[in-house]
Structure formats: structure tokens, C-alpha cells
Amino acid sequence: MTRTTPLNDAHRELGGSLVSFGGWEMPVTYSDIRTEHDAVRKQAGLFDISHMGRVRFKGPEADQLAGRCQTLDTRELAIGRVRYSLLLNVDGGIIDDVLVSRESEDSLLFVINAGNRDADLEVFNSFADDLDVEVIDDSERESMIAIQGPNSAAILEAMGIDGASQLGYYRMGAFEGPMGPVIASRTGYTGEIGFELIVPSERARDIWDAALEHGGAHGLIPCGLGARDTLRLEAGMPLHGHEIGPSINPYEAGLDFAVRSDLDYVGRAALDKVRAEGPARCLIGLVVAGPRIARTESTVLVDGSEVGAVCSGTLSPTLGMNIATAIVETKAQDAARFSVRIRRHEASARRMPLPFYRRKKE
Numbered sequence: 001m002t003r004t005t006p007l008n009d010a011h012r013e014l015g016g017s018l019v020s021f022g023g024w025e026m027p028v029t030y031s032d033i034r035t036e037h038d039a040v041r042k043q044a045g046l047f048d049i050s051h052m053g054r055v056r057f058k059g060p061e062a063d064q065l066a067g068r069c070q071t072l073d074t075r076e077l078a079i080g081r082v083r084y085s086l087l088l089n090v091d092g093g094i095i096d097d098v099l100v101s102r103e104s105e106d107s108l109l110f111v112i113n114a115g116n117r118d119a120d121l122e123v124f125n126s127f128a129d130d131l132d133v134e135v136i137d138d139s140e141r142e143s144m145i146a147i148q149g150p151n152s153a154a155i156l157e158a159m160g161i162d163g164a165s166q167l168g169y170y171r172m173g174a175f176e177g178p179m180g181p182v183i184a185s186r187t188g189y190t191g192e193i194g195f196e197l198i199v200p201s202e203r204a205r206d207i208w209d210a211a212l213e214h215g216g217a218h219g220l221i222p223c224g225l226g227a228r229d230t231l232r233l234e235a236g237m238p239l240h241g242h243e244i245g246p247s248i249n250p251y252e253a254g255l256d257f258a259v260r261s262d263l264d265y266v267g268r269a270a271l272d273k274v275r276a277e278g279p280a281r282c283l284i285g286l287v288v289a290g291p292r293i294a295r296t297e298s299t300v301l302v303d304g305s306e307v308g309a310v311c312s313g314t315l316s317p318t319l320g321m322n323i324a325t326a327i328v329e330t331k332a333q334d335a336a337r338f339s340v341r342i343r344r345h346e347a348s349a350r351r352m353p354l355p356f357y358r359r360k361k362e
Contacts, residue, residue: 001345002020002023002024002025002112003009003023003024003025003048003110003257004024004025004027005026005048005051005143005179005204006050006143006201006202006204006205007048007050007143007145007204007205007208008025008120010048010205010208010209010265010322011026011027011048011222011266012221013052014027014030015030016028016029016030016224016252017029019225019258021051021114021225022051022113022114022115023114023115024051024114025226025235026048026051026225027222027224028049028224028225028226029044029224029226029227030221030222030224030228032150033224033226033227033230033317034317035221036221036222036223036224036226036227036279037046037223037225037227037230037231037318038317038318039148039149039220039221039223040130040148040190040192040223040227040231041149041231041317041318042149042150042219043149043150043151043218043219043220044147044148044149044150044152044155044215044218044220045147045148045149045152045190045220045221045222045223045227046145046146046147046179046208046211046212046215046221046222046223047108047145047146047147047148047222047223047224047249048143048144048145048208048217048219049144049145049146049189049196049226050081050143050144050145050201050204051114052109052111052112052113052114052139052144052221053110053112053113053114053116053117053120053136053137053139054094054107054109054110054111054112054119054138054139054142054144054198054351055109055110055112055120055121055124055135055136055138055139055331056103056107056110056134056135056136056138057107057108057110057124057134057135057136058106058107058133058134058136059106059132059133059134060106060130060132060133061132061133062074062106062107062108062133062164063075063108064133065124065127065128065133065135065267066100066108066133067124067132067261067263067264068127068264068265068266069084069098069124069127069260069265069266070086070087070088070098070261070262070265071086071087071088071250071258071259071260071265071267072085072100072260072261073260073261073262073263074102074108074256075098076235076260077100077101077102077108078102079102079103079104079105079171080101080102080171080172080173080347081101081102081171081265082099082100082101082170082172082185082186082187083097083099083100083101083170084097084099084100084172084257084258085097085098085100085112085258085260086098086250086255086258086259087120087123087266088249088250088265088266088267088268088270088271089246089266089267090266090267090269090270091176091177091246091249091270092246092249092250092267092270092271092274093245093246093247093248093249093267093269094244094246094248094249094250094253094255095115095116095119095120095123095246096112096116096119096120096240097113097238097240097255097258097300098110098111098112098113098120099111099185099187101172101185103172103174103183106196106287107148109183109282109339110124111144111223113240115241116240117139121135121137121166123266123281124268134263135178138196139200140201141200142198142199142200142201143198143199143201143329144196144197144198144199144209145196145197145199145204145207145211146188146189146195146196147194147195147197147211147215147220148188148189148190148192148193148194148195148199148231149192149194149219149220150192150193151215151218151219152192152193152194152195152290153165153193153195153216153221155211155214155215155218155220156184156195156282156301158214158215158217158218159178159207159210159211159214159215160174160177160269161179161182161184161197163175163176164182164184164195164197165195167184167185168186168213169186169188169294170185170186170187171185171186172184172185172186174309175298178210179199179203179206179207179210179246180199180200180203181199182199182207182362183197183198183199183201184197184198185198187230188226189228189235189237190231190232190235190239191231191232191234191236191279191355191357191358191359192231193359194361196235213322215273218279221284229312229314230314230316230317233312233313233316233323233325233356234316234317234318234319234323234355234357235354235356235357235358236285236325236354236355236357237355238253238255239311239312241325242311242325243283243295243311243312247308248281248327249267249270249271249274249279250271250277251271251274251278251279251282252274252279252280252281252282252327253283253327254282254283254354259271274310278330279330280329281308281327281329281330282327282330282333283321283325283326283327283354284325284326284328284333284351284354285324285325285326285351285352285354285355285356286300286310286311286323286324286325286326286338286340286349286350286351286352287321287322287323287349287350287351287352288321288322288323288324288340288348288349289322289347289348289349290341290345290347290348291316291322291323292342292343292345292347293313293314293322293324293342294313294322294324294326294340294342294347294349295308295310295313295342296311296312296313297309297310297322298310298340298341298342299340300312300326300328300338300339300340300341300349301340301341301346302335302337302338302339303335305329307329307332307335308327308328308329308336309326309327310324310326310340311324311326311327312324312325313325316357319356319357323352323356324340324349325354333351334351335351336351337349337350338351
């Protein structure tokens with residue numbers, strides 16, 4: 001059965017085009033992808049991300065549980081800090097990518113992908129039996145809203161959550177606002193300055209409406225999954241089932257920075273072997289010539305020989321060119337030119353460093 005977020009009525013009232021995504025009915029657009037994408041790059045966009053899971057480890061052995069099931073040694077994570085991490089299978093493939101935050105000495109918050117919530121919970125619970133820790137799924141009790149773009153801090157201030165606007169990158173904390181407590185983090189999936197807010201589900205509509213009311217003067221508009229995807233792809237951020245998945249390890253996906261643990265987590269032995277031998281494949285960025293967009297699983301070739309496949313592709317609204325990510329054989333990554341088979345056509349392509357887009361430093 002398709003789930004809905006507490007903001008489903010708001011999406012319908014705003015004319016959102018709703019689609020099924022990861023088992024949830026979510027807005028793909030309200031106006032059009034280009035308009036929403038440009039709003040985030042230039043002013044601000046508002047996203048419902050309540051479909052994401054929120055799971056807490058609470059108890060004196062929260063760090064021990066975390067150390068068993070993902071690639072970050074959370075013992076080094078200070079209160080109020082956020083880190084990107086990975087859940088792996090025994091072969092080193094990526095089950096999910098997650099954000100881990102320390103809320104207190106004995107409480108860790110995991111934000112997980114919507115479609116992987118049940119699988120992640122199964123992993124968490126399978127390692128918790130002999131530990132003094134609770135695994136608490138707060139995904140229904142809480143909702144999550146993202147305000148992204150250059151004007152996002154000003155919008156938080158206008159909403160009366162001004163303390164949150166001072167957060168540093170990948171920092172989080174609990175704040176009081178006119179509508180009650182809010183957990184805010186300086187995180188996002190767009191490549192822009194932005195914030196993600198966690199609130200009790202019964203107050204999600206109030207926060208959403210307040211953001212639209214106070215954000216209008218700052219160019220804020222509601223945005224859907226379509227713009228979220230073009231924004232994250234320009235920023236070189238992975239999407240599960242595309243750049244990451246159970247058959248792709250962190251070194252192939254260019255996510256070695258997320259492996260920050262010497263503990264005996266699931267998949268470590270496999271990763272140690274990959275690290276020693278070097279990955280057989282790697283993730284690269286491509287600019288594809290011509291009008292056709294390279295879609296997922298389009299074949300990538302060098303001198304007529306298949307060397308890999310496209311992970312994601314789109315027409316970049318910011319850059320005005322067709323961009324794509326691809327997993328290719330490591331030995332082919334420095335080829336002078338590539339081609340991509342798009343349906344029955346072959347389009348020439350050149351490598352472009354990831355990310356395709358990087359916002360200017362503050």
C-alpha cells in the first residue's frame with residue numbers, strides 16, 4: 001500500500017503532481033522542474049522529505065551498536081555533529097547511505113532512505129539483542145521538511161527559528177520557535193546552503209505553511225522530487241539504485257571518505273580487500289553531446305568496447321548541457337573520449353570532474 005506524508009493535503013492544495021516513490025505518494029513537481037530547480041540555486045525551495053526514515057539508538061551502548069552496522073566510528077562524533085555514513089552487506093556493497101547525528105551522549109539519530117527503511121531496521125535490530133540500547137523508529141511520529149537555497153537562513157530567521165540559521169555545515173541542534181521545538185540540521189541534498197527540519201508530525205503542516213508564508217518574500221517556492229533529482233545530480237550526490245547499491249562498494253562509488261571506522265562492521269573484510277587491490281570500477285562524470293539524455297543503464301563505450309554503464313543522466317538546468325554519472329572499468333577512466341549508447345544511437349561524451357556544480361564558498 002502506498003503511504004502518504006502528513007503534508008499530502010498541502011501538496012494537493014498547491015497543485016502538486018503526485019507520483020509513487022519508494023512506496024510513498026510524493027510530489028514530483030508543482031510548476032515545472034526548471035522553475036523549481038532555479039529557485040533553489042538562486043533563492044530558495046521547500047521540500048517535503050517526511051518519507052525519509054528517522055531512527056534513534058538510545059542507551060549506554062548506542063555507539064557499540066552503531067559500530068557493528070555502519071562505516072562511521074560514532075565514538076568520535078561530538079554532540080551536535082552530523083556525518084555521512086554507509087550500511088554495507090558482507091560483500092561490501094552499499095545497502096544504504098545515511099546521515100548520523102549525535103543528539104546526546106547516549107542518543108544517535110539516523111536519517112535513512114525511504115525505500116530502505118525496513119531493510120535498515122532489520123540490520124539495526126539484528127545486532128542489538130545483546131546490547132543495552134533501544135532501536136526506536138520515529139519515522140511516523142516525526143516529519144521532515146527541507147529549506148534549501150541561498151536565502152534559506154533568512155527564511156529560518158523570518159520564521160522565528162533564528163538560532164538554527166547560525167548552524168555550521170553538518171551541524172545540528174534542538175531549537176525553540178513560535179510553533180514549538182524543532183530539530184534543525186545544516187544539511188541537504190541539493191548542493192546549496194540549506195537546512196533540514198524535524199518536527200512532530202502533528203505540527204508538520206504548521207511549519208510548512210509558515211515557511212511558505214515567511215519565505216515568499218525571499219523567493220521560496222515548493223519543490224518536488226524532479227528538481228531534487230536534478231539538483232543532487234549536478235552536485236554529484238548519489239542516489240540509491242543508481243550511483244550506489246548492493247553491488248557497488250564505497251570505493252567504486254567514490255565514497256571512501258565515508259569509511260571512517262576501524263571497528264568490525266559488516267562488510268569491513270570485503271572493503272579491506274578492495275582497498276588493498278584497488279577497485280575494479282569507478283564512478284565518473286560525463287558531459288554527453290547532442291540532444292538525447294543518457295538514461296540509467298545506457299552503455300558506456302571506449303573505442304567501440306563496452307566499459308560500463310550510466311547511473312543517472314539529465315539535462316542540467318544550471319549548466320545547460322547533458323550530464324551523466326557512470327560506473328566504468330577503472331582502467332578506462334582516463335580515456336580521451338567516451339561514447340554512450342542511447343537507444344539505437346551513440347553519442348560522444350567527455351569526462352567532467354565531479355561534482356558538476358559547486359556553489360561558491362560563503
